[in-house]
Amino acid sequence: MTCSEFQNHFSDYHDSLGDPAFMVAASAHLDGCPECRRYRGEVEQGIEVLRSLPGPSVGDDFLPRLKHRIYHLEDGPALRRREMAGLGDHHDHGARDRGADRGGDLVPPQC
Ligand SMILES: [Zn+2]
Numbered sequence: 306m307t308c309s310e311f312q313n314h315f316s317d318y319h320d321s322l323g324d325p326a327f328m329v330a331a332s333a334h335l336d337g338c339p340e341c342r343r344y345r346g347e348v349e350q351g352i353e354v355l356r357s358l359p360g361p362s363v364g365d366d367f368l369p370r371l372k373h374r375i376y377h378l379e380d381g382p383a384l385r386r387r388e389m390a391g392l393g394d395h396h397d398h399g400a401r402d403r404g405a406d407r408g409g410d411l412v413p414p415q416c
Contacts, residue, residue, distance in 0.1 A: 306334040
């Protein structure tokens, strides 16, 4: 195993997700390679730093707004099919979606 192979697949090794032959080869490479041991140390240090950070803080309306965006993404292909068939344009799912509840936007409105 080369250093590039080890480092490119490091997360599989670190999370024990590689197949058994890969895990053995990666362990053997690590035992004989100070460079990759240093790489592992740096990645693990980075993981610790990330874990020690507080999670993101979002407003109370984040989840409903996220669901709305996902709804639009899932709705897009169906709407395009309807438009191509001449069956009208944008769907209408209530006045609240037309901007009435858009205080403190995290995502710009694109309805
Ligand atoms: Zn190496």
